[in-house]
Amino acid sequence: MSSFENIDIGKVYQPDHASEEVHYETFARLASFFGRDMHPHWHDRSFQLHVLVTGKITLQLDEHFYDLKAPLFVLTPPSVPHAFITESDSDGHVLTVRQELIWPLVEKLWPGKADAINRSGICLSLESAPATLEALHHYWPLIAAEFQQNSPGRELLLNALAQAVFTLVLRETPPEEIAVCGIRGEMRQFQRFNRMIDDCFRQHLTVPDYARELGLSESRLTEMCRRFANQSPKKLIFERVLREAKRQLRYSSESVNQISYALGYKDPAYFARFFHRMAGCSPTQFRQQ
Numbered sequence: 001m002s003s004f005e006n007i008d009i010g011k012v013y014q015p016d017h018a019s020e021e022v023h024y025e026t027f028a029r030l031a032s033f034f035g036r037d038m039h040p041h042w043h044d045r046s047f048q049l050h051v052l053v054t055g056k057i058t059l060q061l062d063e064h065f066y067d068l069k070a071p072l073f074v075l076t077p078p079s080v081p082h083a084f085i086t087e088s089d090s091d092g093h094v095l096t097v098r099q100e101l102i103w104p105l106v107e108k109l110w111p112g113k114a115d116a117i118n119r120s121g122i123c124l125s126l127e128s129a130p131a132t133l134e135a136l137h138h139y140w141p142l143i144a145a146e147f148q149q150n151s152p153g154r155e156l157l158l159n160a161l162a163q164a165v166f167t168l169v170l171r172e173t174p175p176e177e178i179a180v181c182g183i184r185g186e187m188r189q190f191q192r193f194n195r196m197i198d199d200c201f202r203q204h205l206t207v208p209d210y211a212r213e214l215g216l217s218e219s220r221l222t223e224m225c226r227r228f229a230n231q232s233p234k235k236l237i238f239e240r241v242l243r244e245a246k247r248q249l250r251y252s253s254e255s256v257n258q259i260s261y262a263l264g265y266k267d268p269a270y271f272a273r274f275f276h277r278m279a280g281c282s283p284t285q286f287r288q289q
Contacts, residue, residue, distance in 0.1 A: 005041040009096045021098040022158040024147040028091040040083040044229045045194055047102045050074040055090025061121035071126040071133055073169045077118050079191050093140050097162045100198050105163050109170055116175035118191050124173055132168050139165050190224055201240045202264040207233045242278045249287045256283045
């Protein structure tokens, strides 16, 4: 077993927000819940951004160590282990965002170098970036207010705001300046598997197909997913399909049949059965809700 813990912020901290793509909370409130001496952990399939406005942090990102005073940001890619200690006066903001919202953004910001974001975390002082700090200062109240309410278009707006914040901090660190740290081999494989799911879920590849492409046995892939995500590879694939189906049902005007075809299903009835099994209701009922 790995000595690191996979923490799903939504499920552990706010179960009502477990299925959402963007989670926001102040650093102080999360610290009061999890503790300021945060043991080694990671966040499966999510990027996490800490922006510390006050105080200092002693941080370990995989095999790299930092000791910095605010203002600063820490960006942690999916599956990269990290641990930190902060004092009682340390406060700021924490965004936890599904990986599929960030990967396309990085590809546009860093053409040809997007894989750098998965190699290691980023920890950078913002002391010499007052314009970025000022811009971020305007975003936090908007994100906090939107996260707490249930207005029409809430998810769309939260996604856009989160991407804007990530864009601001990523501009501060060119990809060639990111230190290449030794993410453990299996974690790197797990990252590759998740990236493949995001690229290929509409093709309905089987678990053996993914394993073959990764150069792993099916049992090795299954054991790796159990360790890092506490789920089977098939469940991870199905969850990605379900998230996209829900997004299309919420925001698309296409019929259920059209959505099923767009998701790679040749038989809309099969898609409807899949959706009901995963979501507990039919696609039509979900759309009406």
